[in-house]
Amino acid sequence: MTIISIEDAGKYEGQEATIRGWLYNLRESGKLMFPIFRDGTGIIQGVCALKENPEAFEALKGLTQESSVIVTGKIRAEQRAPGGFEMGVSKIQVLQKVSEAQPYPIQLKEHGVDFLLDHRHLWIRTPRQASILRIRAEAIRAARNFMDSQGYILTDAPMFTPAACEGTSTLFEVNYIDDQKAYLTQSGQLYIEATAMALGKVYTFGPTFRAEKSKTRRHLTEFWMLEPEAAYAELGDMMNLAEGLVSAVVQSVLKNKSREVELLKRDTKKLEKVKPPFPRISYEEAIGILNKHNNPTKFGDDIGGDEETIVSNEFDRPVMVHRYPASIKAFYMQPDPERPDLALAFDMLAPEGYGEIIGGSQRIHDYDLLVKRLHEYKLPEEPFQWYLDLRRYGSVPHAGFGLGLERTVAWICGTEHIREVIPFPRMIYRVYP
RNA sequence: UCCCCGGUAGCUCAAUGGUAGAGCGUUCGGCUGUUAACCGAAAUGUUGGAAGUUCGAAUCUUCCCCGGGGAGCCA
Known part of the structure; x- marks a missing residue:
């Protein structure tokens, strides 16, 4: 499987590709999930449906922010996705799941300077x-x-x-x-x-x-x-x-x-x-x-x-x-x-x-x-x-x-x-x- | 070294000297196109520390600690 970086995802439209990175955010919607992955070069939205990929769906369900993952799926152009491209996730390997007891401290919202500098x-x-x-x-x-x-x-x-x-x-x-x-x-x-x-x-x-x-x-x-x-x-x-x-x-x-x-x-x-x-x-x-x-x-x-x-x-x-x-x-x-x-x-x-x-x-x-x-x-x-x-x-x-x-x-x-x-x-x- | 502002839940912040709260995050439940998703529920507190005033202090006073912005100095 071709390993790609997210900044190049557009070049692989219509192809299966693998991204190695981290879970940046996860939006769950019943039997459909929108994980967002980052790999250091950018971020890309994934889509995973329970009906089509039950195994990947289960692996993603409840996955915590910044868990390390290797994901494979088809890259496709999608206007509704941020960045214009998304990945239809077919396979996901979780290398480490971040513990719920100690969730990733930096949220997708405003933080104070002191807190951010302590977590630089x-x-x-x-x-x-x-x-x-x-x-x-x-x-x-x-x-x-x-x-x-x-x-x-x-x-x-x-x-x-x-x-x-x-x-x-x-x-x-x-x-x-x-x-x-x-x-x-x-x-x-x-x-x-x-x-x-x-x-x-x-x-x-x-x-x-x-x-x-x-x-x-x-x-x-x-x-x-x-x-x-x-x-x-x-x-x-x-x-x-x-x-x-x-x-x-x-x-x-x-x-x-x-x-x-x-x-x-x-x-x-x-x-x-x-x-x-x-x-x-x-x-x-x-x-x-x-x-x-x-x-x-x-x-x-x-x-x-x-x-x-x-x-x-x-x-x-x-x-x-x-x-x-x-x-x-x-x-x-x-x-x-x-x-x-x-x-x-x-x-x-x-x-x-x-x-x-x-x-x-x-x-x-x-x-x-x-x-x-x-x-x-x-x-x-x-x-x-x-x-x-x-x-x-x-x-x-x-x-x-x-x-x-x-x-x-x-x-x-x-x-x-x-x-x-x-x-x-x-x-x-x-x-x- | 000096001046100004701040310190309350994991985070961001409310609470006019009178029962410490909300949103986010976390946990549980719901949702097939979400955009920091949304809806419902739960758990979470030595209010930076010490002393004082008061019937009563997160709130007022003093001192200390920590942080932020600025002055001086510099890139």
Whole structure:
């Protein structure tokens, strides 16, 4: 018997086929039953009549949600069935029946956030969550494809680091070997600056960790970041790369995961517009927009969540804000030669209030200036000696950025919270399951 | 660290200081085209914890615990 996946069921219309999966729901109607099966690729309705298949009917009767089953039957087009196809069940093998005493906890109805997060290992079985995880996978595939196509080499950064990239208050400290202290990485940036000097154009993609005490829909303590870095690149080069990357990811998801996007009921019209060029405005122009909307932000203030939304609502695609005051940015950012009080940095703000998905900058390549900045930011010189070496031995202008994967996928999926777009979210005060 | 909201049946929620309830899920029964099916019946409670006010507290007060949203910080 041909084993098929539910997403391909339409191709087997009129044929007998076998599906290996789980019982998603069961509607009983006297001598007729409508089981719904899922197999990880989709859901399909089955039909089973007592008169035609008494054995299968008996096996299905009273079967509990999420029981594992192997079912065989004829696939047929049926307008009354969700999805347009259904299976006339002729044979069913129950691998495990879920106990009535401990029924599957997640019902086909609304649940609270706390309950769902405590059952995240089961929650991911629901069609919506499974679709989101498929879109995440597509976003990663598309992002890596794009970077590879641009000649960027994947160079992995370490998870254990001896010091902070930016400040020390939000680091996870771990005991390394022989009572040495180490920290979980907040960013691979410093390391890919080194690999960029070795290989030219590089990127890293992996988890990063921040012990920020943030409890918002935009924060995770463990999140994935894609960070490109290129030797001889300047700020404008990175903005070009960033808009190319983001549009490639969005367009790939629309093209290759249309079924999943549709299941999420995402308004794709807004996503279809996400193509270069993206608008670029300076920090000072952003302040102007805010003041126009009666927001009191002034030069030198950081742009917070509400402010990001006001600015991004002016545009129909992601907007890049560049040249922030150096005083509110990280120590390693290159000053604008024409305005030394500004840093050659940029953020990309996603539309619809999803906020910052990219932060990047040109890096300081001058040794003396970098040392001066380390002192100004009260950072110790010693752990950064290797980093200073990059400015001792053939230093060149270079630039890069970091793309927050979960924020990007949350925006593409239109989810309310980024915890839904990672299989097992890690948040402040929540590490189970 | 700070501000706001919440915690009642397995789940989602009601209950104006006066007998703790409904829907879903579970169990039993009915139904040959259901769409989170429907109809009938049953079982299910330390109202997050402690103390206080009161004749009487799920409800009011204080403290603690847990969760959610946000600020700061950031992707």
